[in-house]
Amino acid sequence: MRAWLLGLLTGFMLLGCATPSRPAKALGAEQVSPTEWQGRISVQVQGEAPSSMSASFLLRGDAKNGELDLYSPLGTTLGALQWTPQFVQLNDGSKRQYFSSLAELTEKTTGAALPIDAIFAWLQGRDVSTTGWTADLSAISQGSLSARRTAPSPEVTLRIKLDQ
Numbered sequence: 595m596r597a598w599l600l601g602l603l604t605g606f607m608l609l610g611c612a613t614p615s616r617p618a619k620a621l622g623a624e625q626v627s628p629t630e631w632q633g634r635i636s637v638q639v640q641g642e643a644p645s646s647m648s649a650s651f652l653l654r655g656d657a658k659n660g661e662l663d664l665y666s667p668l669g670t671t672l673g674a675l676q677w678t679p680q681f682v683q684l685n686d687g688s689k690r691q692y693f694s695s696l697a698e699l700t701e702k703t704t705g706a707a708l709p710i711d712a713i714f715a716w717l718q719g720r721d722v723s724t725t726g727w728t729a730d731l732s733a734i735s736q737g738s739l740s741a742r743r744t745a746p747s748p749e750v751t752l753r754i755k756l757d758q
Contacts, residue, residue, distance in 0.1 A: 630652070632756070633754060633755050633756035635649060636648040636753045637751070637752055637753075641749070642748075647703075649664040653717075657710045657711040659678050660676070660677055661674065661677075662674075662675040673686045673703055677696055683699075684699055712741075713752075716729050717734075719731060726744060726746060728741065728742050738755050738756070740753045
């Protein structure tokens, strides 16, 4: 009985590590840089009430018009974020919430206001600076980037690993 229970638990743990891959669009010759990325994202917020968030993601568009879908390890949609110059919204499957800015939206979903303009640049391998954030793009050719916000408090660590 004990071995059966251990086997079942191990199976569930392995299932939780399996993330279904989503097809990425092929780049055409006319495209200079991708407008779609997928992989894993994690955000860790330090401070009095530390928090962390980790999910698979599919990011499309740019900093002005875009969509970010977040998925659990089992492939369930955790949230669909969408932004245009006219609106910023989160659809969590049961309701839509509207926000006044991307910073407010990303703080609600990840625990920290993320620099979306800079993230799009970093994903394209461009080392742009943004107030309070330092990015490490040394492994971007292998699909990894990390960034750290030291100001304002609390400290935030962002890690992205792209599917290749």
